[in-house]
Amino acid sequence: MNMMAAEVRHYETPDKSNLAIVVFDKTDGDFGYIILGRDARKIFRCLEVGNRFYASADEAEEALREAIKPYEADGISEYPQGDEVKPILDIFAPVVADDKQHDYFKVLSSNEMRSAARNLIQEVAYSFVDVDGNYIEQFQTTGFDQRLWELFLYVLFHKEGFEFDHTKPAPDFSLSRFGMPVFVEAVTVGQNPDFDVPADTAAQIAELSQNYMPIKFGSPLFSKLNRKNKYWDLPHVAGHPFVLAIHDYHGLATSDTPGSMTWSRAGLVNYLYGVRDDVIIEGETVRPRMIVSKYGLEPAIKITTEHTYGDKTIPSRFFGLPDAENVSAVLFSNGATVTTFGRMGKIAGLGEHDVKMLRMGMWVSDEMGTTQPFATDVDSDDYDEAWGDTVTMFHNPWAKNPVPDELFPNISHAILDPMTNQVRYRFTPKHVLTSMTTVIVPTNDETKDD
Template sequence: MKPLTLLRFDALASYARAPRARLVGDEVAWYEHNNERVLGMIVRDKADGDFGGLVFGRDLRGRFRWISSTSQFYESPHHCRVALRREMERQAHLPDEEYFQADEKGKPVDFFTPVVKHGALNPAFVSLAEAIGYSPARGIIEPMMRWYEDADGNFVEQFQTTGFDARIWELYLFAAFTELGYEINRIHAVPDFCCASPYGEVNVEAVTANPTRDKRGNVVPEPLQETDEQKLAYVRDYMPIKFAGPLTTKLKKRYWDKKHVAERPLLFAIQDFSSPASMTRTSSALQRYLYGYDYEWSHDADGKLVTAPQRVEWHVWDTKKVESGFFRLPDSEQVSAVLFSNSGTISKFVRMGALAGFGSDLVQILRIGNWMNPDPNATEPLRLRQNVRDNRYREHWAEGISIYHNPKALKPLDPRLFPGVAHHWLQKDGRLTSRIPPHFPLASVTQLLVPERSEARAR
């Protein structure tokens, strides 16, 4: 029996947890035996303070689930650990069939075996499936996919072809919501996530801003951003229009008319895949479109940052013109909030996979970007360069999520349902109030460094 880090255990089996279990016991330690054939956990009962052991094995669909426990609870973690080791050794010698639960439905979901001809595969999927640099991401996605329920029936095909970015976004949300303690129900095709915890329930529909294409289906390059004026126009008008399309399309679907949605807060979770790395520079554009306000800033005589809100009515770009203020549109009061993260990309899976011990150790991973400056009067972010392989590096799935609350929501979202993420509220005077956790990433890029000989061997 060998100890596991919590991150490694979570990567393999976090989806097996019942959220209510957190109310009765605290997890103390995690273990594996026989090359992760079985996993173990020690928990401390909150009521009595004694310790018990749980054992997990793979069911018919390859998912780690509870298969046995220690015969009793113990006053010390040491005695519990001895008993847990014996039980894990006993279970590890049993045949696979002993771990099956008799309630498995369907076959294991296999994301990486091609379901279409190689020529039709998305190049990004091919890189994920074959390149050594993406092996950490591949390693952490494989156990996750065994728990993912494909309510639409086309997830794998789209993941491998035209919908790669959108499906990666959904997988990211699945991981983040699980980390936040939610049990995810995907028996309904819409919305994408029906999330329940002991503290409340929410519904979430995933949406992406995608590249503009011409009549032949070719991607139209985004506008130039060489001058300050071009960059400002891109954020003030071009990107708000890009966000408006998918968000208003989702609004027209009237999810709140469905019985399983009607009584719960509804969130739209949007990610920007409109161009390479675009999500690293467009969060301010989303905020501008959602609330319909722009802000001028200055420092007063004491050096304090002062912002002046200015209402925006329209966004105009070439022949396109859209009304600003998504939360001012008819029916938008049915949407409790909009969730955004610039981290919900394949790079996130690479970093989290490496932290959990998946993939090749030859892959060096650097994260470079801007983080929130803790100085309340700062106008520039902190710029950091971090080595993900450094033992001091820390990251979690929900890091980087921002939630923009709807000031007119009929079912306001309780921020306590999403701890550890950034929350933003519009005040009556047009000013924005934010609650942002420490070390919050604003935008980052991830560099993968792989020795050329290793990549050649992999090919």
């Protein structure tokens, strides 16, 4: 539908049993409407398409308001379509004992501060296809982070306009857009108490980004690269772009230190391309060495060949490793969190009205890569957020099957220039580098924040 029409206005009935949209026909330049209701699996599906088109969105809206009245009055919450064969994916119905449930799952499933996230995740899960058959169990237990990342990617790819092929068990996502296939395997950076260290100063972050974080990212990426049954050798994958999608969940935020996902991306760039900004660390101050190039004033680059932290040493430049030419790109985000689902759920009207969310962080403000801080109220009229705001695709300059940028128009892109060893970025407007969200709930004239 995204190729033929654009959604311009959205509506819902008071009980949320029906949704409707006004659409703009890109070919003919006129407007129409579509009314949706839940099927037996609780997935919103088409009930009615307007039988005529209109010269303006206002005219289409007026016709929609009349057309939706019978659905508002029929008292029906489900409209079976007759083809629902798979059971409802009720992601919050407990399938394991309380003592085996992940702590984050427990909070997400019961805390009023997380109602917007909980409701949105459930809505997404209704249409998610559980190919392996163990999604719910893992989401509720030890695989919470990995499964949340997969759910985020599912929404992202849907928003990018991809078609899904659920007939193949691997990789995690078999996608196509404009008839062009691309395959994605999801992976996460997990915790290792015997190795992990926190960081709470710029100097510590700079130090850990040079060796510690490349090793943290390198472990899961290298494991996928050296998998016995190579993804790129699978008949349906061979000859097409193959992407590894990675998210860092290893360092939890505390009252004293930020979570690792707020600062770890520099370590990924270092590991993938074998280059990093040459920085000067003086006490707690960190500043880059600068040089003049044909592009203007730029940070000086330092080439890295290996990373050592503690008793571990790994080679750098992942994209230059044997077989890595079969990995077309590495897709990265630090935003696949419960808090992100909470903000997006609140925007969609799925949360409690008295729950406030205040977001602050750093984003890229222009095409030159200038960064600036931001602070905003998620309830403000001008607040806007897209699923691709935190996502960057790091392209492999030596890939056998490169990923065309146009397949992913709503995320940021980066690639190494092998001649200069500079990483060149193409950012989306207001690409978010890092952010934190304070959630405030009034309770007995007091507030709770997170």
